[in-house]
Amino acid sequence: MKVKVIGIPVQEQEKALQFYTTKLGFIKKHDVPLGENNRWLTVVSKEQPDGVEILLEPSPNHFEPVKTYQKALFDTGIPYTQFNVENxxxxxxxxxxxxxxxxxxxxxMGNVKIAILNDTCGNKIQLIEMLS
Structure with a gap:
C-alpha cells in the first residue's frame, strides 16, 4: 500500500491552483471537469512529478462539516498539512x-525548523526543514 493522492480542502479551486503553482512552485498534474464547476484538480512537486498528488478539493463549498473543520483549524492556527523543504x-x-x-x-524546534503560511484558500500550511 502507498499514498498516491492527498486532499486539501480549498474554497476556490482556480485561486488554489494559482497559489500552489505560481507561489509554492507545484505543477499541475490533472485537471478533469466533474460538473457544476468542480474539477479533479491535482498538483505535484516539480522534484517528484510522479510522486504524491495534492488534490485541491472544493469540498468546503459542498459539505458543511469540512467547512467547519477547515475554519476551526485555521482559526486556531493549526496547519492542515506540511511540506518538507531543503532550506x-x-x-x-x-x-x-x-x-x-x-x-x-x-x-x-529541536531537530527541525518550521514556518507556517496562509495558502489564501482557507488553510495554514507548515513548511518544515529537517536539521539532522
Whole structure:
C-alpha cells in the first residue's frame, strides 16, 4: 500500500491552483471537469512529478462539516498539512518576496525548523526543514 493522492480542502479551486503553482512552485498534474464547476484538480512537486498528488478539493463549498473543520483549524492556527523543504530560510525569503503571508516565521524546534503560511484558500500550511 502507498499514498498516491492527498486532499486539501480549498474554497476556490482556480485561486488554489494559482497559489500552489505560481507561489509554492507545484505543477499541475490533472485537471478533469466533474460538473457544476468542480474539477479533479491535482498538483505535484516539480522534484517528484510522479510522486504524491495534492488534490485541491472544493469540498468546503459542498459539505458543511469540512467547512467547519477547515475554519476551526485555521482559526486556531493549526496547519492542515506540511511540506518538507531543503532550506527553510531560503524558501521563506522567496515566498515573502512573492507576498505570501506567514503566521510563523522560521523557528527551530529541536531537530527541525518550521514556518507556517496562509495558502489564501482557507488553510495554514507548515513548511518544515529537517536539521539532522
Amino acid at each position: 527553510l530560510q531560503e524558501e521563506y525569503d522567496r515566498l515573502v518576496h512573492l507576498n505570501v503571508v506567514f503566521s510563523m516565521k522560521p523557528t527551530e
